[in-house]
Amino acid sequence: MTLLQVKQLTKRFGGLVAVDKVDFHVEAGEIVGLIGPNGAGKTTLFNVIAGAFGPEEGEVLFEGRSIAGLDSARICQRGLARTFQIPQVFSSMTVRDTIVTGSLLHHRAVADAQVAAEAIARRVGLGARLDVPTPSLTTAEKKRIEVARALATGPRMLLLDEVLAGLNASEVAGMLDLIRQLRDEGTTVLFVEHNMEAVMSVCDRIVVLDLGRKIADGAPLAVMADPGVIRAYLGDAPAAALETEAADA
Numbered sequence: 001m002t003l004l005q006v007k008q009l010t011k012r013f014g015g016l017v018a019v020d021k022v023d024f025h026v027e028a029g030e031i032v033g034l035i036g037p038n039g040a041g042k043t044t045l046f047n048v049i050a051g052a053f054g055p056e057e058g059e060v061l062f063e064g065r066s067i068a069g070l071d072s073a074r075i076c077q078r079g080l081a082r083t084f085q086i087p088q089v090f091s092s093m094t095v096r097d098t099i100v101t102g103s104l105l106h107h108r109a110v111a112d113a114q115v116a117a118e119a120i121a122r123r124v125g126l127g128a129r130l131d132v133p134t135p136s137l138t139t140a141e142k143k144r145i146e147v148a149r150a151l152a153t154g155p156r157m158l159l160l161d162e163v164l165a166g167l168n169a170s171e172v173a174g175m176l177d178l179i180r181q182l183r184d185e186g187t188t189v190l191f192v193e194h195n196m197e198a199v200m201s202v203c204d205r206i207v208v209l210d211l212g213r214k215i216a217d218g219a220p221l222a223v224m225a226d227p228g229v230i231r232a233y234l235g236d237a238p239a240a241a242l243e244t245e246a247a248d249a
């Protein structure tokens, strides 16, 4: 079943076309990576899907219903939750209270929201840190609380924005394990990431943007061998070398 469908999506900033007629979809149960060089339009596309701003053209369907132009709270209520690249931690709040801001979406009573938040904290490995003020968390813990806050809203799909940035190798491995487990438990994942090794290891499919356009969409190995993708990341010289090799073969 197709969970998310993006059709001919265009977002402009003045004269700059940051996202240019992009089409792609995410099937239920997939982990899809959205990659591309700096300035490719990944964050802009992500922000339009999550409702930070509306598109100029095109459509975003979640479970077959249009969400383009809805605000982020409405989109979250529909079952599509996001994390932020810079963790949204508030100085006066503990881990428990921060996760409660997510679980209150489904629990009217604060006590129920707290019980749900505690379960989510344990789920993401923060069970022993419930009473800690969020600014005291390590970088890896701040990334986990972002995931926890989004998870607490009960999403069917998670949009993860660079959840691996700033993590060391074992923290990256831990976060990838968590992402795989969440998918195995039924949460579909779309994530923007610069860590190629991680993307290759966890994604079922990769969508590549360059200069606002989609230039590749497919299985990780096939996408990474695509001359257009290599050219986008490394410039013309390596692609020209590849073409010469192909001609010589």
Ligand SMILES: Nc1ncnc2c1ncn2[C@@H]1O[C@H](COP(=O)(O)OP(=O)(O)OP(=O)(O)O)[C@@H](O)[C@H]1O
Pocket: 013, 016, 018, 036, 037, 038, 039, 040, 041, 042, 043, 044, 045
């Ligand atoms: N709010 C904005 N106002 C004007 N231009 C913007 C705005 N946000 C992004 N842009 C421009 O849109 C283009 C796409 O930027 P975007 O941040 O979406 O790319 P990205 O692929 O996420 O890059 P990075 O990997 O560096 O985060 C860039 O040229 C950027 O300068």
